[in-house]
Amino acid sequence: MSSGTSWLDAWLERxxxxxxxxxxxxxxxxxxxxxxLVRAGNAVPVDRAAFTPLLAFGASLLLVHLVxxxxxxxxxxxxxxxxxxxxxxxxxxxxxxxxxxxxxxDKWSTYAFPAGIAVMLAIVLLFRNGRHxxxxxxxxxxxxxAIAVLIATIAMGHRFRGAVYASGNLTPTEVIKILMVxxxxxxxxxxxxDLARSSVPGLPAPSSPTVIALGLLxxxxxxxxxxxxxxxxxxxxxxxxxxxxxxxxxxxxxxVIGLLVCTAAGWAMLRFMPHSExxxxxxxxxxxxxxxxxxxxxxxxxxxxxxxxWGAGLGSGxxxxxxxxxxxxxxxxxxxxxxxxxCxxxxxxYLVFFFRGYRLADSLKDPFSxxxxxxxxxxxxxxxxxxxxxxxxxxxxxxxxxxxxxHGGSSxxxxxxxxxxxxxxxxxxxxxxxxxxxxxxxSRKKAGKKKSAAVDAAAP
Amino acid sequence: xADWLSADRLxxxxxxxxxxFFSLFALTLLCLLFARAPGAPSxxxxxxxxxxxxxxxxxxxxxxxxxxxxxxxxxxxxFVEFQKKYNRxxxxxxxxMHRGNIRDRNGAILATDDADDAxxxxxxGGAAFAHVVGYVNNFYGKTGIEAVEEPVLxxxxxxxxxxxxxxxxxxxxxxxxxxxxVVLSLDARLQREAARAMQGKRGAVIxxxxxxxSILVLYSAPSxxxxxxxxxxxxxxxxxxxxxxxxxxxxxxxxxTFKMLIAAVGIEKxxxxxxDCPGSGxxxxxxxxxxxxxxxxxxxxxxxxxxxxxxxxxxxxxxAKSSNVYFAQLGVKIGPLHLLGIADKYQxxxxxxxxxxxxxxxxxxxxPFPKLDSDDFxxxxxxxxxxxxxxxxxxxxxxxxxxxxxxxIMMKPRLSEKxxxxxxAVVMAPATAKLLRSHLRTVVTSGTGRSAxxxxxDVCGKTGxxxxxxxxxxxxxxxxxxxxxxxxxxxxxxEHGGFGAEAALPVAVNMLKxxxxxxxxxxxxxxxxR
Numbered sequence: 009m010s011s012g013t014s015w016l017d018a019w020l021e022r023x024x025x026x027x028x029x030x031x032x033x034x035x036x037x038x039x040x041x042x043x044x045l046v047r048a049g050n051a052v053p054v055d056r057a058a059f060t061p062l063l064a065f066g067a068s069l070l071l072v073h074l075v076x077x078x079x080x081x082x083x084x085x086x087x088x089x090x091x092x093x094x095x096x097x098x099x100x101x102x103x104x105x106x107x108x109x110x111x112x113x114d115k116w117s118t119y120a121f122p123a124g125i126a127v128m129l130a131i132v133l134l135f136r137n138g139r140h141x142x143x144x145x146x147x148x149x150x151x152x153x154a155i156a157v158l159i160a161t162i163a164m165g166h167r168f169r170g171a172v173y174a175s176g177n178l179t180p181t182e183v184i185k186i187l188m189v190x191x192x193x194x195x196x197x198x199x200x201x202d203l204a205r206s207s208v209p210g211l212p213a214p215s216s217p218t219v220i221a222l223g224l225l226x227x228x229x230x231x232x233x234x235x236x237x238x239x240x241x242x243x244x245x246x247x248x249x250x251x252x253x254x255x256x257x258x259x260x261x262x263x264v265i266g267l268l269v270c271t272a273a274g275w276a277m278l279r280f281m282p283h284s285e286x287x288x289x290x291x292x293x294x295x296x297x298x299x300x301x302x303x304x305x306x307x308x309x310x311x312x313x314x315x316x317x318w319g320a321g322l323g324s325g326x327x328x329x330x331x332x333x334x335x336x337x338x339x340x341x342x343x344x345x346x347x348x349x350x351c352x353x354x355x356x357x358y359l360v361f362f363f364r365g366y367r368l369a370d371s372l373k374d375p376f377s378x379x380x381x382x383x384x385x386x387x388x389x390x391x392x393x394x395x396x397x398x399x400x401x402x403x404x405x406x407x408x409x410x411x412x413x414x415h416g417g418s419s420x421x422x423x424x425x426x427x428x429x430x431x432x433x434x435x436x437x438x439x440x441x442x443x444x445x446x447x448x449x450x451s452r453k454k455a456g457k458k459k460s461a462a463v464d465a466a467a468p
Numbered sequence: 469x470a471d472w473l474s475a476d477r478l479x480x481x482x483x484x485x486x487x488x489f490f491s492l493f494a495l496t497l498l499c500l501l502f503a504r505a506p507g508a509p510s511x512x513x514x515x516x517x518x519x520x521x522x523x524x525x526x527x528x529x530x531x532x533x534x535x536x537x538x539x540x541x542x543x544x545x546x547f548v549e550f551q552k553k554y555n556r557x558x559x560x561x562x563x564x565m566h567r568g569n570i571r572d573r574n575g576a577i578l579a580t581d582d583a584d585d586a587x588x589x590x591x592x593g594g595a596a597f598a599h600v601v602g603y604v605n606n607f608y609g610k611t612g613i614e615a616v617e618e619p620v621l622x623x624x625x626x627x628x629x630x631x632x633x634x635x636x637x638x639x640x641x642x643x644x645x646x647x648x649x650v651v652l653s654l655d656a657r658l659q660r661e662a663a664r665a666m667q668g669k670r671g672a673v674i675x676x677x678x679x680x681x682s683i684l685v686l687y688s689a690p691s692x693x694x695x696x697x698x699x700x701x702x703x704x705x706x707x708x709x710x711x712x713x714x715x716x717x718x719x720x721x722x723x724x725t726f727k728m729l730i731a732a733v734g735i736e737k738x739x740x741x742x743x744d745c746p747g748s749g750x751x752x753x754x755x756x757x758x759x760x761x762x763x764x765x766x767x768x769x770x771x772x773x774x775x776x777x778x779x780x781x782x783x784x785x786x787x788a789k790s791s792n793v794y795f796a797q798l799g800v801k802i803g804p805l806h807l808l809g810i811a812d813k814y815q816x817x818x819x820x821x822x823x824x825x826x827x828x829x830x831x832x833x834x835x836p837f838p839k840l841d842s843d844d845f846x847x848x849x850x851x852x853x854x855x856x857x858x859x860x861x862x863x864x865x866x867x868x869x870x871x872x873x874x875x876x877i878m879m880k881p882r883l884s885e886k887x888x889x890x891x892x893a894v895v896m897a898p899a900t901a902k903l904l905r906s907h908l909r910t911v912v913t914s915g916t917g918r919s920a921x922x923x924x925x926d927v928c929g930k931t932g933x934x935x936x937x938x939x940x941x942x943x944x945x946x947x948x949x950x951x952x953x954x955x956x957x958x959x960x961x962x963e964h965g966g967f968g969a970e971a972a973l974p975v976a977v978n979m980l981k982x983x984x985x986x987x988x989x990x991x992x993x994x995x996x997x998r
Contacts, residue, residue, distance in 0.1 A: 314642075
């Protein structure tokens, strides 16, 4: 800790975070109490082990808060608290569904949440104070790393329900999300001028090397993903590509062209990927095959309808009837128990998260950081949209999980890693503003002048 | 801990915990929404705000779409059907959907939900009402009023204000979804009497109100118990096909009952005069025509004597004695062209609808009128006596009777009194109808229908014994009472019953007596209550 700030400052700095984390914990605890009450009412023994997930959650929140306090972290508390509340709800639902078996020490998924927290803290500490800028140099390497991961998964993995998994049903391809966003942010920061160049007004005409480079480094992972039949990831990444392309070049034409290409590609995929046709049928006319292709989505919708406005109450519904309730359909499981109101609150939580994320991107100075933040947030946003849209039959199901709430191991760790990056970015931005706030406090003017000079020298 | 949480404490605790959870969650959300970073950054890049707005909009759209399933899911009939079958939750809203009752005209319940299990349907009327009320079964499907008024019974229908209110309530309240009741024009007491009278027989009984067209009895035998559906019911061989509604979907040669219609046509054409009816019969002027003889001829021949014939008789005696010779000649005199001409107004070749429900209708199959050549006098002779290739549904004969009863106006049959009475056609002049009724009265007082002469009711009717290519003759009896202004028309068909007077007539008499007992008809002097 630098000499300029005192323990009290750091403590007060994190006061909002403290309040928010406490409220998040209490909300989850109230829900937990409901589940335990129902269990006790059903004469299921409630022993000490039942409290372990809640205590682990509380301990994790405390740990994060202390680390940030001791590290005099100045990042955005709202981003942190929203994500932690969402993952707390996910934890609650896993516990309620019975998939969170704390006695199973061999199962990797039991440790997903603590592992995620650890990864997040590690990344924050690693990349804070502007060190994330070093990632800009590694952007090309990230693309190569993504391709390598994909090849490795294909080579060593096995197919299950149409997608490719590594041993233990891990999906290492989740890390692709972060790698490709870092690559994209770096690439676009470097070549955005070229991408914005146009001869015909409105129509961008970037130079061939740029197009070829982007085509190869983006296209190759896409081809491998098609091989893996990971439709959700393809959609997700390409939507983010479109957004970032448009933002960086400032040309709306990319969006338009991109949408057209997406439609064509979508049609092609539907024609040639057998799995997709079933998905489309289930979406358009689930009642044509209610016990077969339409079963999943109809059970999801039935669960939601049974929940109604206020839900059956946590612990009182039967969400286990929904297939894959614990990962893809956790939104429906929650919807049955906390109702339309609860779902609305969850969506509001996500919107707060995205709002803060985009605001963060907005406030960052250099293009790489902006694109990195915007890209990561966009991935989260589209992921949530694809999942919620799928389980409510607004769009076909794409096998995407709900970030932070779904506790599929790799998905959770990757989401926390991305959160860590965002928090690291948010601190770098706040160091400047905090210093300006510091300067306004009269008693610290002298010390503030010294510090600001040092900071100004360090920051580019 | 479990004993402290007694059954009555738990719900209160749970609802407290639920409120606490939602409140804390809402509070957290509020704090998150209003937590401000010190010093708002200048938004130099509007694009990010635009990105967020688009995403927020998409979320709102998805959330609204979610409401159409989560809150308003009742408005999707296929979804409700799916939940009834496949939503295995014990507190599934589909299990709490109460289907409307089906009642008779006096409010007696013919179909209702089982009090213990809203998914099960019970039919207190049993086999007597099975063909009209129908059944609803997850495995066997839906028939009858249960099928045809499905939207009304399940609360979907929105055709009038009352139903709109019902639908709106059902949409909002997941806990108590109700359908509307359906009231039929049937009279349960009369219908049960019909079932009793037709025990052991096959055929149909129809009782109509000729003034309004309301159907009081629509019974088909053999029937089945809708409370106990089995796969054997659906077998097609050797079971008597109990699922077939013979009243609406059975086609039979009308035999002598058709003479009522021929007589009416004859009267209107001015052919009321007497005709010679020799014992040897009448051979129509057609190639390969065989002589048509009175039924007495065959009865006499069986005894070894010779039937002398009726001699020269008028229409009333011909009807009373049901003389084939007379009516064969009358048929020829009317001629094939004229017969073809009146087929339409007598509702031949038309499916007659009894009930237009929200999801379909109950109707008869058309009675096919034979395709006659303009010179086919052989066929018109056959039609004159109600044989040949002429086939009618029992409901159709009841309607012909009702036209005679209503002074020539054939009213549209209706199973529900919600629709106003409607006339199908005017088939004869009032004078014709009155004259015909007096002839039909003679049938009952001194003709083949003597056993139907219930004292004080002034019954008029016509028996029928229809020959069939295979098996015994079909027995018919169509009657109405009282003669002056008939209040009821009864049509009975007993499949392969033999003589109409012997098999069908007693059933009709039972119906008339029951009608008298329940106040439908009180004799010629007084008006019958409704």
